[in-house]
Amino acid sequence: MLPLDSTAQETVSAVVDRLKGKPGALLPILHGIQDVLGYVPPAAVPIIADGLNLSRADVHGVISFYHYFRDTKPGRHTIHLCRAEACQSMNQKATEAHAKQKLGVDYHGTTANGAFTFEPVYCLGNCACSPSMMVDGELYGRVTPERFDDIVSKWEKR
Amino acid sequence: MAAVTVFVPRDAAALSLGAEDVAQTIAAEAKARRIDVTIVRNGTRGMVSLEPLVEVALSSGRVGYGPVSAGDVRSLFDADFLKGGRHALNVGPVESIPYFAKQERLTFARVGLTDPVSLDDYLAHDGYRGLMRALSLTPADIIREVTDSGLRGRGGAAFPTGIKWKTVADAPADQKYVTCNADEGDSGTFADRMLMEGDPFCLIEGMTIAAVAVGATQGYIYLRCEYPHAHRALNAAIDAAYANGYLGDNIRGTGKRFDLEVRLGAGAYICGEETSMLESLEGKRGEIRPRPPLPAIKGLFGQPTIVNNVMSLASVPIILEKGGEFYKNFGVGRSRGTLTIQLGGNIRRGGLIEKAFGVTLREILYDYGGGSASGRPIRAVQVGGPLGAYLPESQFDTPLDYEAFANIQALLGHGGIVVFDDTVDMAQMARYAMEFCAIESCGKCTPCRIGSTRGVEVMDRVISGQNREFHLTLVEELCDTMLNGSLCGLGGLTPYPVQSAMRHFRGDFERQT
Numbered sequence: 001m002l003p004l005d006s007t008a009q010e011t012v013s014a015v016v017d018r019l020k021g022k023p024g025a026l027l028p029i030l031h032g033i034q035d036v037l038g039y040v041p042p043a044a045v046p047i048i049a050d051g052l053n054l055s056r057a058d059v060h061g062v063i064s065f066y067h068y069f070r071d072t073k074p075g076r077h078t079i080h081l082c083r084a085e086a087c088q089s090m091n092q093k094a095t096e097a098h099a100k101q102k103l104g105v106d107y108h109g110t111t112a113n114g115a116f117t118f119e120p121v122y123c124l125g126n127c128a129c130s131p132s133m134m135v136d137g138e139l140y141g142r143v144t145p146e147r148f149d150d151i152v153s154k155w156e157k158r
Numbered sequence: 159m160a161a162v163t164v165f166v167p168r169d170a171a172a173l174s175l176g177a178e179d180v181a182q183t184i185a186a187e188a189k190a191r192r193i194d195v196t197i198v199r200n201g202t203r204g205m206v207s208l209e210p211l212v213e214v215a216l217s218s219g220r221v222g223y224g225p226v227s228a229g230d231v232r233s234l235f236d237a238d239f240l241k242g243g244r245h246a247l248n249v250g251p252v253e254s255i256p257y258f259a260k261q262e263r264l265t266f267a268r269v270g271l272t273d274p275v276s277l278d279d280y281l282a283h284d285g286y287r288g289l290m291r292a293l294s295l296t297p298a299d300i301i302r303e304v305t306d307s308g309l310r311g312r313g314g315a316a317f318p319t320g321i322k323w324k325t326v327a328d329a330p331a332d333q334k335y336v337t338c339n340a341d342e343g344d345s346g347t348f349a350d351r352m353l354m355e356g357d358p359f360c361l362i363e364g365m366t367i368a369a370v371a372v373g374a375t376q377g378y379i380y381l382r383c384e385y386p387h388a389h390r391a392l393n394a395a396i397d398a399a400y401a402n403g404y405l406g407d408n409i410r411g412t413g414k415r416f417d418l419e420v421r422l423g424a425g426a427y428i429c430g431e432e433t434s435m436l437e438s439l440e441g442k443r444g445e446i447r448p449r450p451p452l453p454a455i456k457g458l459f460g461q462p463t464i465v466n467n468v469m470s471l472a473s474v475p476i477i478l479e480k481g482g483e484f485y486k487n488f489g490v491g492r493s494r495g496t497l498t499i500q501l502g503g504n505i506r507r508g509g510l511i512e513k514a515f516g517v518t519l520r521e522i523l524y525d526y527g528g529g530s531a532s533g534r535p536i537r538a539v540q541v542g543g544p545l546g547a548y549l550p551e552s553q554f555d556t557p558l559d560y561e562a563f564a565n566i567q568a569l570l571g572h573g574g575i576v577v578f579d580d581t582v583d584m585a586q587m588a589r590y591a592m593e594f595c596a597i598e599s600c601g602k603c604t605p606c607r608i609g610s611t612r613g614v615e616v617m618d619r620v621i622s623g624q625n626r627e628f629h630l631t632l633v634e635e636l637c638d639t640m641l642n643g644s645l646c647g648l649g650g651l652t653p654y655p656v657q658s659a660m661r662h663f664r665g666d667f668e669r670q671t
Contacts, residue, residue, distance in 0.1 A: 023440075023459065024421075024439050024440040024441035024442075024459075025441055026441030026442070027421065027422065027423075027424060027438060027439075027441055028421065028422075030424070031383070031422055031424070052441075061443055062441070062442060062443055065426065065443040065444060065445075065600075066423075066424035066425055066426050066444070067424070067425035067426060068383055068423075068424035068425030068426075069424055080384075084345030084346075084544065084594075085345040085346060085503065085540055085544060085576045085587070085590070086345050086346045086502040086503040086576045087345075088587075088590070089503035089504040089576060089577060089578045089579070089582065090503065090504055090531065121384060121425070122343065122345065122427060122544075122594065122597070122598070123342075123343055123344065123345045123346075123347075123384070124384055125170070125342060125347070125348040125350075125351040125384065125385060126170065126171050126174050126348065127345065127346045127347070127348055127500065127502025127503060127508070127574070127576065128171060128206035128207070128348070128500070128501065128502045128505070128508030128509050128510075129171060129174060129175060129206055129209070129508070130502065130503060132174065134384070137386040138173075139170045139171075139173060139174040139387070140174050141171065141174035141175050142175070
């Protein structure tokens with residue numbers, strides 16, 4: 001387990017201190033940490049556990065239960081491509097195959113240049129203009145392979 | 159000349175099709191032409207095929223242009239769209255468009271009309287009238303109005319809302335909670351999202367009424383983290399409600415207290431199941447709890463808790479404002495009021511359609527939806543999310559009504575409809591239903607945790623043609639075990655899409671490879 005650098009350590013401690021008084025504080029704390037660091041580093045687990053008077057196993061169990069929380073550093077941007085039924089009905093498979101080929105990674109992978117992490121998602125609530133994807137919280141509808149390339153090239157520069 | 163008001167939606171669906179660019183381009187073009195324009199970022203009218211739908215406020219009403227892209231903006235100005243000028247994208251008075259005009263908008267009355275995060279706009283459009291009336295009633299009378307309305311839980315289970323509230327009201331406790339299940343994870347559903355982004359005060363008002371009715375002082379909205387736009391809208395509205403005495407320790411000077419907070423989920427579909435949602439709110443793994451005890455008796459942190467869906471709670475303000483009888487007069491049989499139908503997938507005109515219960519699937523698919531997006535025949539529709547049955551064309555005359563759907567071994571659920579054309583392979587969709595269950599199972603019970611994984615494997619053998627009759631029987635038996643042996647609806651309902659696909663589209667399972 002890599003130790004946290006001092007900035008990350010300060011971030012984790014600050015989030016824990018700010019939120020630990022809330023009832024059911026663990027999810028808000030994990031979101032708070034991931035919002036800043038992009039992931040929840042394994043070395044943050046003892047600090048969180050200590051702050052909430054939980055065991056490390058409890059904290060690890062919660063992190064690993066939820067698809068959204070990650071314990072490794074993501075790429076600069078995260079692409080969430082929807083693979084639920086409504087998107088499938090609009091040929092999501094073509095966009096999916098194209099995306100994997102274009103990015104050179106499968107789901108959960110990070111591109112070699114570190115620009116993108118590619119994740120599946122099960123519905124973005126945009127089912128009347130499928131297929132959909134989200135990049136760092138920005139939603140896109142009717143994502144054909146061509147449109148995927150346009151969106152990706154725009155984000156690559158950011 | 160006074161500024162002309164132009165509406166450009168801030169709804170995520172409109173943004174996903176370029177509404178932000180459109181709004182910025184209109185502002186820039188107006189500035190360049192020295193025209194005074196006020197741009198209001200409204201919710202969506204729900205006609206997604208017209209998004210981004212730009213509306214111009216004229217003395218005669220609001221005229222729409224859509225779907226607009228940033229590249230169209232200059233020509234709109236050239237065509238004098240600020241005076242309702244002729245243009246290829248002019249769709250006329252928005253509220254006269256048949257898709258919209260034929261709806262019965264009760265819960266969605268304000269969505270698309272107002273600035274969602276403006277409390278003044280909310281109040282100017284009859285907002286908080288339900289709460290003001292509720293504050294003049296006894297808790298028992300509030301619950302009676304909700305019971306009389308016939309409102310049933312819109313999350314899918316269709317349990318009478320008034321009865322749930324009465325159970326919480328009658329449970330003695332020092333602390334009670336009102337929780338809103340906004341973990342809208344079903345594919346093909348987006349009504350909760352549109353309401354939270356387009357009229358967040360309506361949900362806040364409904365929750366406040368619920369709190370007053372049952373004596374709860376703390377509320378939580380459990381929102382899925384895939385909805386960042388809704389998150390921002392809810393937080394802005396909650397801040398405004400606090401600042402103006404609609405939330406906090408002295409609601410409108412009555413001495414009643416209600417605090418409300420949004421909590422984010424983390425990408426677990428199972429947290430849409432109410433006991434799993436409560437576990438998650440408590441900061442734990444979202445593993446479901448066996449019932450009993452019911453959450454109404456022993457819910458969040460062991461206290462009596464209302465758990466209602468967004469649509470259920472957002473229907474409460476109008477019920478309190480206009481009375482249970484008014485609401486009950488919409489609908490058929492035991493399905494009273496309106497259903498917010500969400501039409502998505504392979505459909506020409508998808509979107510949000512609020513109608514009284516009883517409209518048929520065929521009317522929705524063809525009169526509203528205009529047939530498939532691809533132009534090919536519609537072969538199957540899945541109603542009620544990933545756990546809902548697939549329906550063939552022969553069942554398209556089924557009215558949207560809880561009992562009528564139960565009679566054909568289907569679910570109405572949250573009212574989501576996903577359309578597939580004739581290129582769909584239903585054996586693959588059945589396999590996907592098992593795969594989805596395997597990915598999202600919380601792991602608490604064996605039929606769901608193991609059954610779904612075995613289901614994917616057996617479906618793979620069916621699809622590749624290995625010992626097919628034997629494996630199809632095995633799928634049936636597995637479905638029977640999951641249906642009867644699972645603790646909650648995830649494992650218990652995954653057989654619905656699988657078995658309905660096998661029942662109605664058998665040929666897809668027997669195809670030669």
